[in-house]
Amino acid sequence: MYALADCNNFYASCERVFEPRLEGRPVIVLSNNDGCVVARSQEAKDLGIAMGEPVFKCRSIIEKNHVVVRSSNYTLYDDMSRRVVQSITTFIPDIEIYSIDEVFLDLQPLINRDLMAICHRTRQSVLDWTGIPISIGLGSTKTLAKLANRIAKKRAGTNGVYRLPDEARARDRDLASTDIEDVWGIGRRWGRRFRQIGVATALDLARMPAMEVRRQFNVIAMRTALELRGEPCQDIQEVAVQRRTMVRSRSFGRMVTTWEELSEAIATHASRAAEKLRAEDSVAGQISVFLHTNRFREDMPQYHRSGIRELLPATNVTPMILDAARSIGRSIFREGFHYKKAGVMLGDITHGGGQGGLFDQRNHGRDERLMKTLDRINDRMGPGTLHAAATGLRRREWHMKRENRSPRYTTCWDDIPRTR
DNA sequence: TCTGGGGTCCTAGGACCC
DNA sequence: TCTGGGGTCCTAGGACCC
Numbered sequence: 303m304y305a306l307a308d309c310n311n312f313y314a315s316c317e318r319v320f321e322p323r324l325e326g327r328p329v330i331v332l333s334n335n336d337g338c339v340v341a342r343s344q345e346a347k348d349l350g351i352a353m354g355e356p357v358f359k360c361r362s363i364i365e366k367n368h369v370v371v372r373s374s375n376y377t378l379y380d381d382m383s384r385r386v387v388q389s390i391t392t393f394i395p396d397i398e399i400y401s402i403d404e405v406f407l408d409l410q411p412l413i414n415r416d417l418m419a420i421c422h423r424t425r426q427s428v429l430d431w432t433g434i435p436i437s438i439g440l441g442s443t444k445t446l447a448k449l450a451n452r453i454a455k456k457r458a459g460t461n462g463v464y465r466l467p468d469e470a471r472a473r474d475r476d477l478a479s480t481d482i483e484d485v486w487g488i489g490r491r492w493g494r495r496f497r498q499i500g501v502a503t504a505l506d507l508a509r510m511p512a513m514e515v516r517r518q519f520n521v522i523a524m525r526t527a528l529e530l531r532g533e534p535c536q537d538i539q540e541v542a543v544q545r546r547t548m549v550r551s552r553s554f555g556r557m558v559t560t561w562e563e564l565s566e567a568i569a570t571h572a573s574r575a576a577e578k579l580r581a582e583d584s585v586a587g588q589i590s591v592f593l594h595t596n597r598f599r600e601d602m603p604q605y606h607r608s609g610i611r612e613l614l615p616a617t618n619v620t621p622m623i624l625d626a627a628r629s630i631g632r633s634i635f636r637e638g639f640h641y642k643k644a645g646v647m648l649g650d651i652t653h654g655g656g657q658g659g660l661f662d663q664r665n666h667g668r669d670e671r672l673m674k675t676l677d678r679i680n681d682r683m684g685p686g687t688l689h690a691a692a693t694g695l696r697r698r699e700w701h702m703k704r705e706n707r708s709p710r711y712t713t714c715w716d717d718i719p720r721t722r
Numbered sequence: 723t724c725t726g727g728g729g730t731c732c733t734a735g736g737a738c739c740c
Numbered sequence: 741t742c743t744g745g746g747g748t749c750c751t752a753g754g755a756c757c758c
Contacts, residue, residue: 317754338725346740356725374726401758491754520732549728557754598725663728703724 303440304538305407305421306447307428307487309383309388310435310455312403316382316401319433320711320719328369330358334430335553335703336373355632373704381712385432393424398538408538421463445529448486449476449504463688477505477530492519496697506531526548544653548586550575551645553671554700557596558641564593566694571646572627573693577680579618580673587616587650589623591630596642605641607634619669620676623648624690697702699720 309315313331318324328345332338339355349367351360357371364371391397396408409417422436428436439451439459446466453476454464467473483493485504499518500508507515508530516524550571558564568591571659579586582636594606609630617623627646679688709717 335724335726354726358724361724404758487756491755499734520755522732543730545729547729551727553726596725643726 303409303413303442304444304534305394305409305417305418305440306400306444306451307405307407307436307438308451308455309386309403310437311341311343311347312383312434313372313374313379314346315434315710316368316375316379318343320380320708324370325580329372330357330364330369331374332706333374334548335555336705337553339358340374371706373707375708376708377710377713378708379411382432382434383662385712386428386434386436389428389431390424390623391524393427396538396540398540406447407438408537409440418463418465422461425462435462436465437462440517442466442531442532443534444538445486445526446532449480449484449530452480452484473507477508478503480504485523485526492523495519503593504711514551544584544651545582545650546576546649548578548648548651550578551592551643551647552702553643554641555703555715556699557702558644559639561632561635561637563698563699563700564635564641564644565631566698567644567700568593568627568631568646569624569690569692570694571644573690574626575646575648576618576620576623577677579623579651580677582653584617584651585618585652586623586648587613587652588648589613589626589630590643590647591627591634592651593631593634593641593644595639599640602640603638605636605639607636609634613650616650618692619673622669628692634662657709 313506314329317329317331323454324343326345327343329343329351330339330351330353331341331347333340336355339351339353339357339360342351346369348364348365349369351363351369357364363369364598379402387397387399387405390405390407392414394407394409396411398406398408400406417440419438425436425438428434437451437454439447439449439454440463440489441447441450450464450466453466454460454462466476480503481492481493482488482502482504484497488496488507490701492546495518496507501510507527510527512524512527516529530534552567552571554567558567572589575586588610590608590610592606592608595604597604611626613622613626613629623646631644676688680686709719711719
């Protein structure tokens with residue numbers, strides 16, 4: 303037996319915890335650069351503001367209804383996520399962190415106890431301890447737990463917890479009431495293709511012969527079909543799998559035309575990626591850099607390109623990664639375009655060391671000490687206190703727009719909420 | 723005018739091996 | 741004139757997730 307615990311309107315809920323006057327009001331949270339809507343309170347959903355919608359397209363709804371708009375504050379959300387997970391594990395220890403706002407729970411060890419009671423108590427405690435409302439769905443596979451979670455959120459009277467019934471007819475009713483696109487693992491494209499062959503609900507997919515699903519789609523879709531029938535194809539992954547790639551990229555607040563500015567952006571991404579690599583005690587064996595113009599501006603000349611290079615030996619040393627990134631960037635940069643985005647991608651990531659190079663002359667001990675010192679200073683004095691000159695020395699127009707960010711209530715001494 | 727960022731997995735096809 | 745069988749690895753593209 304599995305469960306999925308999912309935070310309701312997570313980012314919007316985080317904003318509310320520290321600003322209770324937002325309770326009952328429509329709240330939305332925007333993506334980086336204040337571009338798209340990435341989270342909505344229930345009131346905002348009710349106004350018809352769509353997920354992922356560019357904010358300028360719903361500007362009139364926002365103004366007319368006094369919707370509260372917040373820039374995203376990932377420092378806050380990451381920390382709140384950690385607190386929610388910690389609270390849940392007090393009651394249910396075997397978990398898989400699936401995303402910033404979702405946790406799969408392994409209920410098998412608790413199978414002889416009253417699972418509904420445990421889940422209700424978990425939900426209430428998370429709310430009491432963190433202020434974040436969550437919903438929990440229970441099912442015999444992860445896909446069914448996901449489906450049950452949707453019902454827990456939407457159906458009146460569930461009080462935030464729903465268990466898919468064991469009895470076949472009742473379960474079929476729940477599956478029949480779930481649209482095919484709302485099944486975990488079935489997106490818009492496949493949803494359209496399934497509908498073309500007469501599969502419109504989760505129940506239809508569960509009843510389709512598995513090999514037929516595989517033939518027309520692929521094994522992922524087939525596994526989804528099996529899981530909808532109650533045959534588990536995916537287990538709880540308690541140990542996080544090591545990442546294989548890492549991307550650092552940003553759209554620019556304003557278009558960028560010069561190599562000088564673009565190279566600062568690339569250097570910034572490269573430095574951040576290197577820092578993150580070191581924080582995870584890993585090294586990268588490959589680096590690529592990409593840049594592109596604004597694809598929405600069809601009136602302007604378009605350009606996008608990427609370049610790739612091996613890092614030999616694999617490294618997490620900022621100057622190594624920085625040099626490679628800037629030289630790739632230089633080689634793909636073309637004069638005369640308005641650039642909108644640039645990024646650095648690291649691949650061939652390995653953990654705890656990595657293969658050395660036969661002809662490698664560098665003094666690794668020295669690099670390692672230098673990077674340790676750099677990280678320690680930035681850890682103590684704040685991110686970016688010490689940084690490569692190549693990342694730029696002053697604030698630029700292309701830097702991210704973030705006009706309505708809330709304080710870092712839980713992670714920064716100066717931002718801790720005060721009461722009189 | 724304004725349109726996010728960061729991941730994973732699968733498949734098909736080509737290059738190459740013995 | 742006829743031209744094997746069984747593999748691996750890599751890459752690009754397409755789908756999905758949050």
